Amino acid sequence: MGKGDDPKALITDLQERRKLLVLLVAEYEDRLKFNDQRGDERDRSIEELSVLLTQIQSIDATLADMEDKPNL
Helix, strand or coil: CCHHHCHHHHHHHHHHHHHHHHHHHHHHHHHHHCCCCCHHHHHHHHHHHHHHHHHHHHHHHHHHHHHHCCCC
16 A cells, blocks of 8 residues: 555645645745845745745645545
8 A cells, every 4th residue: 555545644744744834934934024035036935935825725624624534
């Protein structure tokens, strides 16, 4: 049985990815807070931060769905 077939392994993988994304979000927020970026670089950081937050929301939704359906 592959990793994708094991719900517990998938949950663990998603939780680990979420932790890493949260660390990245904190890094981007720190960069933006100290305003050490200019123009296009700042805009790109804001866009990348938005993508990271969307990924976290997606992982949260997937984990919630898996908790609601434990037989997956």
